[in-house]
Amino acid sequence: MKINLKTFVLPFQYNVDKSLEYYKILEKLLNRNEYFVVGKNLIRSDALDKCLGKANFTADYLSKESLIVKVFRSCKSHAIIKNIETSRAMNIPGIEAIITARDIPGINQIGYALPDQPLLNDTKVHYIGDPIALICAQNEEAAQKAEESILIEYEELKSVFDISAALNPDSPLIHTDGNVAVTTKIRKGNIEKGFKNSNVIIEDTYWSPYQEHMCLETDGAYAFPDGTNKITVICESQSPHLVREKVAAILGWKLNQVRIIQALTGGAFGKKDDTGPILAAYAALSAKTLGKPSACIYDRIEMFKTTPKRFPAKFIYKSGADKNGNLTAIQVYITLECGAYANRAPFWLWRQTAHAAGPYEVDNVAVDGRAVYTNNVYGGSFRGFGNLALHFAVEQQIDKLAYELCMDPLDFRLKNVLKVGSRTTCDQILDHSVGIEKCLKSIEDASKWKEKRVPIKNGNTLKGWGIGCAYHGNSTSRSTPDWSAASLLMNIDGSFIYRTGICELGQGSPFGHVKIVAEILGANIESIKIEIPDTDSTPDSKPTHGSRGLMMGGTAAADAAIQLREKIIKIAAEMLDCSLKLVECKESYAYNKENLNKKIPFNEIAEELHIRGLNPGAYGFYASPKRNYDEETGLGINYSVYTFASTIAEVEVDTETGEISVLKIWPSMDVGKAIDPIIIEGQIHGALSQGIGFTLMENVQLHNGNILNPSFKDYIVPSAFDTPEVDDPILIEEAYKHSAFGVKGVGEPSIISIVPAIVNAIYHATGIRFNTLPITAERMHKALKEVKK
Amino acid sequence: MIFELNGKNVSFEAIPSLTLLDLLRNEFGLTSVKKGCDQGECGACTVLLDGMPVNSCLILSPQVEGKRVTTIDGLSENPLMIELRDAFMENGAVQCGFCTPGMLLSSYSLLRDNRNPTEEEVKMAIEGNICRCTGYVKIIEAVLDAAVRIGPD
Numbered sequence: 001m002k003i004n005l006k007t008f009v010l011p012f013q014y015n016v017d018k019s020l021e022y023y024k025i026l027e028k029l030l031n032r033n034e035y036f037v038v039g040k041n042l043i044r045s046d047a048l049d050k051c052l053g054k055a056n057f058t059a060d061y062l063s064k065e066s067l068i069v070k071v072f073r074s075c076k077s078h079a080i081i082k083n084i085e086t087s088r089a090m091n092i093p094g095i096e097a098i099i100t101a102r103d104i105p106g107i108n109q110i111g112y113a114l115p116d117q118p119l120l121n122d123t124k125v126h127y128i129g130d131p132i133a134l135i136c137a138q139n140e141e142a143a144q145k146a147e148e149s150i151l152i153e154y155e156e157l158k159s160v161f162d163i164s165a166a167l168n169p170d171s172p173l174i175h176t177d178g179n180v181a182v183t184t185k186i187r188k189g190n191i192e193k194g195f196k197n198s199n200v201i202i203e204d205t206y207w208s209p210y211q212e213h214m215c216l217e218t219d220g221a222y223a224f225p226d227g228t229n230k231i232t233v234i235c236e237s238q239s240p241h242l243v244r245e246k247v248a249a250i251l252g253w254k255l256n257q258v259r260i261i262q263a264l265t266g267g268a269f270g271k272k273d274d275t276g277p278i279l280a281a282y283a284a285l286s287a288k289t290l291g292k293p294s295a296c297i298y299d300r301i302e303m304f305k306t307t308p309k310r311f312p313a314k315f316i317y318k319s320g321a322d323k324n325g326n327l328t329a330i331q332v333y334i335t336l337e338c339g340a341y342a343n344r345a346p347f348w349l350w351r352q353t354a355h356a357a358g359p360y361e362v363d364n365v366a367v368d369g370r371a372v373y374t375n376n377v378y379g380g381s382f383r384g385f386g387n388l389a390l391h392f393a394v395e396q397q398i399d400k401l402a403y404e405l406c407m408d409p410l411d412f413r414l415k416n417v418l419k420v421g422s423r424t425t426c427d428q429i430l431d432h433s434v435g436i437e438k439c440l441k442s443i444e445d446a447s448k449w450k451e452k453r454v455p456i457k458n459g460n461t462l463k464g465w466g467i468g469c470a471y472h473g474n475s476t477s478r479s480t481p482d483w484s485a486a487s488l489l490m491n492i493d494g495s496f497i498y499r500t501g502i503c504e505l506g507q508g509s510p511f512g513h514v515k516i517v518a519e520i521l522g523a524n525i526e527s528i529k530i531e532i533p534d535t536d537s538t539p540d541s542k543p544t545h546g547s548r549g550l551m552m553g554g555t556a557a558a559d560a561a562i563q564l565r566e567k568i569i570k571i572a573a574e575m576l577d578c579s580l581k582l583v584e585c586k587e588s589y590a591y592n593k594e595n596l597n598k599k600i601p602f603n604e605i606a607e608e609l610h611i612r613g614l615n616p617g618a619y620g621f622y623a624s625p626k627r628n629y630d631e632e633t634g635l636g637i638n639y640s641v642y643t644f645a646s647t648i649a650e651v652e653v654d655t656e657t658g659e660i661s662v663l664k665i666w667p668s669m670d671v672g673k674a675i676d677p678i679i680i681e682g683q684i685h686g687a688l689s690q691g692i693g694f695t696l697m698e699n700v701q702l703h704n705g706n707i708l709n710p711s712f713k714d715y716i717v718p719s720a721f722d723t724p725e726v727d728d729p730i731l732i733e734e735a736y737k738h739s740a741f742g743v744k745g746v747g748e749p750s751i752i753s754i755v756p757a758i759v760n761a762i763y764h765a766t767g768i769r770f771n772t773l774p775i776t777a778e779r780m781h782k783a784l785k786e787v788k789k
Numbered sequence: 790m791i792f793e794l795n796g797k798n799v800s801f802e803a804i805p806s807l808t809l810l811d812l813l814r815n816e817f818g819l820t821s822v823k824k825g826c827d828q829g830e831c832g833a834c835t836v837l838l839d840g841m842p843v844n845s846c847l848i849l850s851p852q853v854e855g856k857r858v859t860t861i862d863g864l865s866e867n868p869l870m871i872e873l874r875d876a877f878m879e880n881g882a883v884q885c886g887f888c889t890p891g892m893l894l895s896s897y898s899l900l901r902d903n904r905n906p907t908e909e910e911v912k913m914a915i916e917g918n919i920c921r922c923t924g925y926v927k928i929i930e931a932v933l934d935a936a937v938r939i940g941p942d
Contacts, residue, residue, distance in 0.1 A: 047878040050886025051893060053821020053861040060820035216825045216833055216887040216921050266823070266887030267921045300826040506885025506922040678881035682923055686884065689924030712830035712919060720912040723925040 021737035022555065023673070029562065030520065036586060038519045038741055041678040044511045045530065046264070046504060058220040058263040061234050062295050066222065067096060069286045069296035070143040072133040072150050073306065074125035077161075077375040077705035078172065079154035081123055084132065089149040094142030096290050098150065099134040103289065106252030110278055114182075116175050117341040119250055119281055125154070126174055127340035127375050128705045129306035136286040136294060159375040161705055163314060163337050166372045174340065174373040181342040184334075184353040184369035186634035188427050194329025194364025198320025202400045206317070207772040208389030210700040211310035211693075213382060214717050217266025218303045219275045223283035224293035230257045231284045236265040237276025238381075238503055239543035240533045246277035247284045255535075258284070262533035268505035269690070270381030273545050274308045274343060304710035308380025309700060311348050312337040315393040321401045327416045329364035330397075332356045334390075336371040339378030345371040348379070350477045351386035354638045357425040358394035359436050359471035360416040365425055367634070375705050381545060383690065384751045387472050395468045395756030396769065408453065409760065410444055410467055413646075417469065424642075427635040433744070435670025435734035436469060436644035442730040443467075447648045447666040455765050462653045463663075464765025468756030469646045470749045473639025474736075475548040479627035482640070484552035485539035486620040488517060488560040490568075492610055494588060494602030496521075496528040501541035502553035503533055507747050508679045509549035513557040515675050516740050520561035521568065522585025523602065539619065547643060547745020550675065551736070552622060558740035560620025567615075571608050575600050625738055641736045644670040645749035647688070649757040653765050658781025661724075662692055662758060668730040672744030677731060684729045684750045691754035693718045699774050792853045795863025801850070809848040810834045813860065821861045821890045825919070832918030835891030836860050842895045844917070861890040869939060870897055876935035877928070884922035892918045896932045904941055908933065 020028060049055040086098040101108050101122035111117035121130050133150060137143035160166040166179040173179060195201060221235035231251065237243045240260040248258045260280065265272055279296050286294035298307075316333040334352050338345045349369045356367045382388075402412035417436045423429055443449070449465070456463040476482040487499045498517055504510050510530045518525045531538065541553045565585075572590035573580045576598060584593050588602040609616050629636030650664040667684050674680055697716045701708040709715045735742025755773070763769050768783045790803045794817065801816055810827070813819040813836070822845055825833035829847040836845045837859040864870040873896055876882070883889055892915055899906055899914035906914070911932045912925075920928060 041881070043878045044881075044883065046886065047883045048874075050883050050889045051861075051874040051877055052865055053819075053890040055886045056820065057823070057887065059824065064815070214919075214921055216831060216885070216919060217823070218825070265885065266825075267885045269921070300828065506887075508884065678927075682881045682884055682927055685924035685926040686922045687924075690921070711828055712826050713828065717919060717921065718924070719917075719919065720915045720925045720929065723912070723929065726924075726926050 022739060023735050023737055023742040026558065026741055035519055037515045037525055038675055041676060042525060044508050045514065055264050057217055057266055058222055058234055058236055059297055061222050061263065063293055066293040066295045067286060067290065068137045068140060068143050069282050069294050070135040070137065070147060071131050071282065072135055072147055074128060074130040074132055076125055076154050076156060077128050078157040078159040079125050080157065081121065081125065081152060082155055083153040084122065085151035086133065089146035092142055092145045092149060094138040095135065095146050096138065097136040098146065099136065099285055099289060104250055104285065106250045110246060110281065111341060112343050113346045114342040127377055129377065130340065134282055134286060136290060159705060161374055161376055163335050163372045163374060166374050174375060179373045181338050181371045181373055182346040182349060184349050184634065186353055186365055186367040186426060188635060189364035191329055191331055191364045191366040195320050197322060198328045199323040200401060200404045201318060201320045202397055202404060203318045204397065205771060206315045206393035208392050209312050209773060211382060211698055212304055212700055212715060213269045213271040215267035215269060215271055218298045218300055219279050219307065220297040221279035221283040222295040223287035225287050225291050226259065230259065231287050232259040232261065233280045233284050234261045234263050235276060235280045236272045237262060238268055238273040238505065238545055240535050241501055241540040242543060243277045243280045244535045247281050250281045251284060251288055260535045262503050265503060265505045269383045270385065270545065271307065273543060274380035301710045305707045306377065308343055308378050310382040311345060311379030313352065313389045317393055317397050319397040319401060321405060325405055325407050325412050325415050327360055327362045330357055330362050332367045334369035336369065337379065338371050338373050339376045340373065341378040342371065343378050343380050345379065347477060348386040352390040353634065354426050354477060355387055355390055355471065358391060358398060359418050359469050359644060361418055361422040376702060377707065383687065384748050387470065387752045388755060391468065391470050391752045392755050392759065396759060399760045410440060410449055413469055414440055426638045428637045433641055433672060433734045433736045435732040436471065436646065438732045439644055439646040439668040439670055442732065443646055443648050443666040443668045446727055446730060449648065460654055460656045462655060462765040463650065464761045465648060465650050466757050466760030466764050467646065467648050468753040468760060470752035471642045471644050472547055472749045472752060474551050474641050474643060474745045475546050475624060475639065477638055479629035479636055479638060481623065482548065482552060483621065483623040484541045484556040486513065486541060486553060486556040486560050487539050488564055488618045488620065490564060490606050490609065490616040492606050494527065494606045496523060497531055498528050499531045499538045500553050500557065501533050501538050502549045503544040505544060507683060509544065509553065512550045512675045512679065513554045516554050516557050517561040520558060521565050524588040527588050547748050550743050551739050551745050554743055555740040556620040556622040559622050560618040563618035567609060568605055571605050572600055575608065640738065641744055643744045643746060643749045645753045647750065647753040647757040649754065649761045651758060651761040651765055653762065653780060655784055658777040658784060660696055660762060660775060660777065660780055664725045664727065666727040667750055668732060669746060669749055670732040670734050671746050672736045672739065673733050673742035674731045675741065675743055680731060680746050681729050683746050685726060687750035688726065688754045689718045691751040692722060692758065694773060695755050695758045696774050697776065699776065790851065790854045792855060793857045795859055803851050805849065805851055807850040809845040809850050809853055812850040813845060819860050819862055823887055823890065825887065832891045833888055835894045835918060837894055837898060842898045861893060864897065869900060872938045873897055873900065873935040876931040876938060880927050880931035880934055882923060882927040882931035888918055888920045892920060892928060900936055900939065904939060905936055
């Protein structure tokens, strides 16, 4: 049956005023001068268990009897597999099975966007670390011996380790359809005319490299049989329902034969979106084949060497502006390095393409993108999803234009930023929720920007200030329909169970949902328990990515809460003997607003609900408003809404050592509506830190497809000593009309804006531009020497 | 072999190659001690050995014979740890929670010996505990806040 998406567009099917936008619906429905919990700082419901060490992550669930699943991997970067010899390994005591591609009962395919990625390779390997077999062992020693005993006969092929080599016509093909996995395009206005009307034109090339997530918890999955025709997997992911779909396909089973339980996850940042299904499938294959509990837990080195990283990308930019400081045209060529598999590359590249002008209005735009395979480790999801690299380039272009025009970089941005009524890169008219101008002005004041326009030289140090802006489309790209779901159950004692497939990864999104639910129900926040996502009972909320967890998932939560509220109010009105309008609920009591003497606790209402045979549960569903998009020009309503951010950084450069210190940061973000300011601040701080790491220190070193520094020791991430002073983040609230309370996603924009802010501050301090990252002390030192500073 | 674990004497069969981390997790079920790198670099496996914070992945189990090992589980009722924990929760210093037990133990050790630390001293105390979520800002704030809460001796 073809689903008519139109029927999903309106979020409500019951007794609320459908002519109103969602955030107005809630305002009108609740009619409160001040919200009870929304906008307040509360202690997260998961904080105590995490502080007590009682929070369980995947590896904490393992039974002692569990088999070890170890992945046997390719040591070649590009080769044909002629033969896989496992018989010697099979005879090692303690080895229960060696699983290869031929043992996969279902479809041997795990590719996300394109079917180019077998779960286990038996014909060809595409990078060092490509999986070939699963060793299922009773202990580590046996697994190690088996690893040394599996023999692969390879026929080596020429490898390509960079995008230019991959694009060479003589280059070997990594996959059958050529080394270009996908292309994108935007054509808006008249690019020739735009450049003709430009008084200044800046052309430059930028390279944004790999970044490793360095989630503190390593990847893991633990699978055990549930009878003979069902497998349960406890694992980390960002979408338990996607994991279920992939695992079921690999096992050749129905969806209801696979149960995925999402364990608490020790940081994800995009990584677990990609690794979740893979590790779950490994563990599940062993559990199904052997009928025994099986665990696949990576160590740090394996995780670093073999799992997806931030996709590298090259940008060739040409940007023009007229003498009055108005942007006139941009032309951009993007080449994304996929690595061995496309994985998320089409979506990543599209996001870069669709945001190519930055958060500015430019009438004439031409963008061409392509994603190219190489024999390096493959790329994948990572906070900022394409937009970090893109803004690293576009925000330097903007800065360069401003300096070229002798304009203050902040004033130049203010003149060109998107405003209500502006058109985006993709010609999407923004009719509301555009807070970038306010973001900029707020940090201009907070940082006293105008007083900091002259860099300061003090002995061996140079101090400078720079600015970076960002915008990031929430939810799916290219107007792909997006929806989310949630469920809420009132127990007979007046407590609630809330279910969402939006995962707790540290960001606290599910707690934000619960605050929305508590606000709408007037329930005690402690009375609502979040069930850990379990595909046997949790609705499919779609993934926890794309800045959609709270914006989409939280609005589905609101939908469920509104339905249940209606029933609670109805019963309360009868019990209180007053009209529906007079009933208010607070702290899990219902009362008559005009007669506060009588209060009915929620447990009595819950009992009455059950006695009267009213359904004590609600299934919430929310779909984005319908969007459209033209394939030919790339124009249309690509994203439902955008989150905006701007950040100012103060940096100090030591001219003797080249060492760069970020001294202070002033962040701002248009969050739509702050459901929990302290959690948002935490998101901003964490993103700033990862951005500082990416800009100044994190450096994945690759040589012929080999990663040379796969550890915390050699891949340096920020420690407490790398924490700058951070001014109180300024939260602008330009509500989004179609989400609960107006929320927008907040996890990603700060990492996007901090990177150019630092790079532009370094330029301000030293007069040196860097077109690639990281800007290590060594590189800085060398650059200073060249300009003799 | 015998050692003191969270205030109680315990015995175990000595395995020379077994790390304290694996001993605590696998033999004593103390999963609050986390394995983030197994190379002594991330601090998620921090425990107190005779009161001093150490990476339990770098200690071989025979080394703890006759010593005092404290994990977060052993301090759940400790007044200083309760203040520190409350400060972490109220200041938003907890995100994914994977580094939290180790971070709390390093911070506890600091405040136990120095009730009025400077920001630099806090940073020094938690330098070996990597947190990828918070950017440390709220963790540092929380430790300083806990110092204010407990006050001078």
